[in-house]
Amino acid sequence: MAQVQALGSCRKFSGWSTQRHCRVLPSSVITPFPPPSHRLRISKSLSRQSSYSQQHRRSCFSVSTCRLSGESKDPNNKKELSSGDAIKLKWSQTSPRKTQQCRSSSVGVEAFQEQARGLQGDGTITLSREEEGESLPGSEPAQKDANQSAPGGHDFQWAENWYPIAVERDVRKELPLAVTILGKPLVLWWDRNKREKGQPGGWRAFLDMCPHRLAPLSEGRIDEAGRLQCSYHGWSFDGDARCQSIPQAEKEGPQAAAHSSPRACAQPFPTLLQNGLVWVWLDPATADTALKRPPPHVPEMDDPSFSKDLVARDFPYGYDFLVENLMDPSHLPFAHHGIMSNRSRAGPLRITLRGENPRGFVAEQHPQGKADFSAPVLFTQDINIPPKEKDAAKGGSGKKIRLCFWLTPVSPGRSRLFYAFPQNFVTWLFALIPRWLLHIRQHSILDSDLMILHLAEKRLQREGGGTDNWSRAYFMPTAADRYIVAFRRWLTKHGGGQPDFGPQPEPAPTAAQPGRMELMDRYESHTKHCSSCSKAVRRLEALQKGLAFGSVSIVALVSALASGGVVKAQAYGPYALLGALVMAVSAFGLKGVIQKFYVEDYIHALVK
Numbered sequence: 001m002a003q004v005q006a007l008g009s010c011r012k013f014s015g016w017s018t019q020r021h022c023r024v025l026p027s028s029v030i031t032p033f034p035p036p037s038h039r040l041r042i043s044k045s046l047s048r049q050s051s052y053s054q055q056h057r058r059s060c061f062s063v064s065t066c067r068l069s070g071e072s073k074d075p076n077n078k079k080e081l082s083s084g085d086a087i088k089l090k091w092s093q094t095s096p097r098k099t100q101q102c103r104s105s106s107v108g109v110e111a112f113q114e115q116a117r118g119l120q121g122d123g124t125i126t127l128s129r130e131e132e133g134e135s136l137p138g139s140e141p142a143q144k145d146a147n148q149s150a151p152g153g154h155d156f157q158w159a160e161n162w163y164p165i166a167v168e169r170d171v172r173k174e175l176p177l178a179v180t181i182l183g184k185p186l187v188l189w190w191d192r193n194k195r196e197k198g199q200p201g202g203w204r205a206f207l208d209m210c211p212h213r214l215a216p217l218s219e220g221r222i223d224e225a226g227r228l229q230c231s232y233h234g235w236s237f238d239g240d241a242r243c244q245s246i247p248q249a250e251k252e253g254p255q256a257a258a259h260s261s262p263r264a265c266a267q268p269f270p271t272l273l274q275n276g277l278v279w280v281w282l283d284p285a286t287a288d289t290a291l292k293r294p295p296p297h298v299p300e301m302d303d304p305s306f307s308k309d310l311v312a313r314d315f316p317y318g319y320d321f322l323v324e325n326l327m328d329p330s331h332l333p334f335a336h337h338g339i340m341s342n343r344s345r346a347g348p349l350r351i352t353l354r355g356e357n358p359r360g361f362v363a364e365q366h367p368q369g370k371a372d373f374s375a376p377v378l379f380t381q382d383i384n385i386p387p388k389e390k391d392a393a394k395g396g397s398g399k400k401i402r403l404c405f406w407l408t409p410v411s412p413g414r415s416r417l418f419y420a421f422p423q424n425f426v427t428w429l430f431a432l433i434p435r436w437l438l439h440i441r442q443h444s445i446l447d448s449d450l451m452i453l454h455l456a457e458k459r460l461q462r463e464g465g466g467t468d469n470w471s472r473a474y475f476m477p478t479a480a481d482r483y484i485v486a487f488r489r490w491l492t493k494h495g496g497g498q499p500d501f502g503p504q505p506e507p508a509p510t511a512a513q514p515g516r517m518e519l520m521d522r523y524e525s526h527t528k529h530c531s532s533c534s535k536a537v538r539r540l541e542a543l544q545k546g547l548a549f550g551s552v553s554i555v556a557l558v559s560a561l562a563s564g565g566v567v568k569a570q571a572y573g574p575y576a577l578l579g580a581l582v583m584a585v586s587a588f589g590l591k592g593v594i595q596k597f598y599v600e601d602y603i604h605a606l607v608k
């Protein structure tokens, strides 16, 4: 019966997706379509309009009337729809040729898809209450105050925000660093002449472009006076971006004052240091606003009772896929099987949205704890571990880990993640385990879904453009995807669907389609910028060379001594060979460890 209903319903749709859906599913798992009871989110459009049409895949539905059960037909006597109300919809399917007309509808596609799935044979649909405590779109946020100094609202300006650009401990103060954020090429450098909070020195960020002939300042150096010097013709800039020296200028006459021209200035951006990260405000024109609106702060990152390690990693997929992935606890048992979870642990997740507004959303995963998205850069998920009974009786408090993800848009198809998991238990572990060893393990986790995300992003692009293409392409029927829905809704409603990279964002480093190993590269995306890993890999490579050299030398030395009659070959030969063998095997073993700093593949099908 279920199968008949499913196929029968499918015939109402001319879209290929629906047909394919029916053919692919084995009959044992086909459920009645549409489902007998279906949750519908109330959209503002639905409550204000009495008729509309919309595209569903390649089919169009025209809904001619929409009214409460028992409500009069008088258009002047309409009530607002609310949760729990039953409504009557009269609808008809129209030709796919009317796609254009459907697209121009003002009704949210996501809302309509929900409605289309819920349409019953008699044209009745029931609005049912969402999970208790969840805030419906358009309702008042439960915990966050929408009237706070919101970063955007409907006119969200991506550049008018703080973005983390580097882990402070990993930036070498003697070297300028090239960083691209939101399509803007920047140079970050340490200005030892700056005084910040009474301390000498401070971070400076300029547009990575010399005003002379546009050479990248990140290829420059810190000169003897502590200024940033362009390496092309030697112009030098102080911490306020003023040009202080043009070596080619005459000492007398009009050229002598050329360095004080406004056109000789570099372009500075506000910076600050918080939670171990260097932050930059990307719109210099609104620097005053930057001072009034600091970046979101994570108290645990500055609390000495929490241990933590802050890490950076670049990815070959865009900001939206990065955010989705880190808000998605349900992928852990599969995408990270055998590394941090196990396929057998998969199951329903209880996630409740508590509030959505222009600043992001607040939600909760049960029983782990609260989640918070402070748009556009910070997502945190609390994991509260209650105390054992005997500890609770003694008044002991529970343990806590806070998963912190700082998410940055680099350029289209590129993103950068900063992450830390401050925890208030087993804090000695971080002092015991070398930082680079932690990073190697975390790379395995991050790499095991890298290809999936890189390709899924391309699939979404294939599904067509538009700020809400996700709502046409995704089918997310379970509570496990609630964070994703809330994030996508924020991005569509407030963020314009995608980060605003400006008219000409810095192009991705590789023009050609990179291969699998290039995509999974760890050296460029992490190791070379990480103080711990770069030092570790240098030392391991030196040790490897030493072992290889020692292995050959020991055999050569004993052979020479034996042939000269200094030692007996029978007495020392076996020891020399054994020593050489141990060294050679160790050098070979190190090769595998060193490789982990460069690249390592993860093939899901081979992980048992």
Ligand code: FES
Pocket (backbone or CB within 6 Å): 210, 211, 212, 213, 214, 215, 230, 231, 232, 233, 234, 235
């Ligand atoms: S381009 Fe920088 S000094 Fe010439």
Ligand SMILES: [Fe+2]
Pocket (backbone or CB within 6 Å): 435, 436, 439, 526, 527, 530, 531, 532, 533, 534
């Ligand atoms: Fe590292």
